[in-house]
Amino acid sequence: MTKKSSAASKKTSKPVSQTRVKKEKPVILITNDDGVTAPGIKNLVEAVKDLGQIYVVAPDKPQSGMGHAITIGHPLRLHKIHSIENVETWSCTGTPVDCVKLAVDKVLHRKPDLCLSGINHGANHSINVIYSGTMSAAVEAAIESIPSAGFSLLDYSIEADFTGARKYVRLIVEKMLSSKLDKHTVLNVNIPSVPVELLKGFKICRQAYAKYVEDFIERNDPHGRHYYWLTGEFVNFDKGKDTDVWALDNNYVSVVPVEFDLTNYALKAQLEKTWKQ
Amino acid sequence: MTKKSSAASKKTSKPVSQTRVKKEKPVILITNDDGVTAPGIKNLVEAVKDLGQIYVVAPDKPQSGMGHAITIGHPLRLHKIHSIENVETWSCTGTPVDCVKLAVDKVLHRKPDLCLSGINHGANHSINVIYSGTMSAAVEAAIESIPSAGFSLLDYSIEADFTGARKYVRLIVEKMLSSKLDKHTVLNVNIPSVPVELLKGFKICRQAYAKYVEDFIERNDPHGRHYYWLTGEFVNFDKGKDTDVWALDNNYVSVVPVEFDLTNYALKAQLEKTWKQ
Numbered sequence: 001m002t003k004k005s006s007a008a009s010k011k012t013s014k015p016v017s018q019t020r021v022k023k024e025k026p027v028i029l030i031t032n033d034d035g036v037t038a039p040g041i042k043n044l045v046e047a048v049k050d051l052g053q054i055y056v057v058a059p060d061k062p063q064s065g066m067g068h069a070i071t072i073g074h075p076l077r078l079h080k081i082h083s084i085e086n087v088e089t090w091s092c093t094g095t096p097v098d099c100v101k102l103a104v105d106k107v108l109h110r111k112p113d114l115c116l117s118g119i120n121h122g123a124n125h126s127i128n129v130i131y132s133g134t135m136s137a138a139v140e141a142a143i144e145s146i147p148s149a150g151f152s153l154l155d156y157s158i159e160a161d162f163t164g165a166r167k168y169v170r171l172i173v174e175k176m177l178s179s180k181l182d183k184h185t186v187l188n189v190n191i192p193s194v195p196v197e198l199l200k201g202f203k204i205c206r207q208a209y210a211k212y213v214e215d216f217i218e219r220n221d222p223h224g225r226h227y228y229w230l231t232g233e234f235v236n237f238d239k240g241k242d243t244d245v246w247a248l249d250n251n252y253v254s255v256v257p258v259e260f261d262l263t264n265y266a267l268k269a270q271l272e273k274t275w276k277q
Numbered sequence: 278m279t280k281k282s283s284a285a286s287k288k289t290s291k292p293v294s295q296t297r298v299k300k301e302k303p304v305i306l307i308t309n310d311d312g313v314t315a316p317g318i319k320n321l322v323e324a325v326k327d328l329g330q331i332y333v334v335a336p337d338k339p340q341s342g343m344g345h346a347i348t349i350g351h352p353l354r355l356h357k358i359h360s361i362e363n364v365e366t367w368s369c370t371g372t373p374v375d376c377v378k379l380a381v382d383k384v385l386h387r388k389p390d391l392c393l394s395g396i397n398h399g400a401n402h403s404i405n406v407i408y409s410g411t412m413s414a415a416v417e418a419a420i421e422s423i424p425s426a427g428f429s430l431l432d433y434s435i436e437a438d439f440t441g442a443r444k445y446v447r448l449i450v451e452k453m454l455s456s457k458l459d460k461h462t463v464l465n466v467n468i469p470s471v472p473v474e475l476l477k478g479f480k481i482c483r484q485a486y487a488k489y490v491e492d493f494i495e496r497n498d499p500h501g502r503h504y505y506w507l508t509g510e511f512v513n514f515d516k517g518k519d520t521d522v523w524a525l526d527n528n529y530v531s532v533v534p535v536e537f538d539l540t541n542y543a544l545k546a547q548l549e550k551t552w553k554q
Binding site: 062064065068071072073074075076078097098101102105129139179185186202204205206207209211214215216218219225227228230255256257261262263264268274275277 | 552
């Protein structure tokens, strides 16, 4: 592995260097969107606990599908709990993004060296990165100049087997800690739900154009009032072999580097030429 | 204005062409995040109502800061209301993104030709695009292959003067309707809060790296329990003169083309070279 800088390091880097791991343990903030008691977050802690000084600040209830929501209109609470052995753990009444903000400002009183989110129960590949509370927490960290990664296992079950996920979480976090990464780095890591011996390694991918084709179930409630409930079928419109969906379908762990500059530069160039005033 | 296609039109385009405006009025879906009764949405309808067949489906309450949140855990309701004169208007109990999904599936039963969101009371420039319900509704439409734009006026007041905003909303929507735009087009349009005669025109921009440096007010509630409430100060870290923040500071309307493929391609290339297994 090289430590050379890259095209991606446009801004000043704040490396989480191997040197630091040897000298002093990096501070690692862990959060999720399934809630502080979910098996996924305990498996994430388990996978990396000897790699740094771990702090957990996570929602007190499931927050799936919350995207990048923040709480403006009402106050937030933080409660220290004894949920994960030997790890300082806080339960927060807010969204995953709120958890990152509160952790930095009011729990750590400093930026951690790394932020990890997950392990999510269920996929966050393709367009799901936008809806995902898990990934939004990671993106929030990167906006705050904290390198981060979100991890998701393609298994919604509370009984999910995290063996393969833990192996690759550790591998990727070790790589992050030993690489000279830009401070705005975000990785979206998804792990197929297959026995660990079937996993073929990880692949660096792009986000597939694949999404849920939505539908709403329409019913009447017990009082005769009509309601709608979101459902849908996942469809992959993207036939590329460099996508996260392709990698996962082929038993690779997918790693998509994510950015929060949403500017569509190609369209910017087009409109600059064509939209005259 | 040219009608030639562009580098941005990688996928098959679904143009909202000038021809269609002449032959049959385009269907325009309007939503927002300030709620269906906000002055901003009425001003948006007012600005474009003769350009198409207008439908409004918007949240029944303020949903600022909801980002790309969707409602999974409970049902949604839709109520037809008489809020905006001569326009079919629906109030929805969900988030702005829920409104777009429900509008397409259950109100229009088709994709509209254009989706407009706003006019937001307050700025959605720079990193705010990620937190904004207004912009997330527009992004959701683009994911659904509906060209879209979100509009925001840099004035939070309920008494805000929308004269300049209406002028530029109309100008930009006319340009969208007469341009051959990719079906995944999203524009983030912000309008300075100055008298219309001081507006210098619009500028096609990139998203500034500017954000709120957060803080939380800490207090005790009437029952002696501690709480935190999000606050913060806006800081522009980006000195570029091609950004939305620069444009707005200089009395230009900022137009940032937005995309929902969040892949960081530069970092992807770097990791493909350096992260060996």
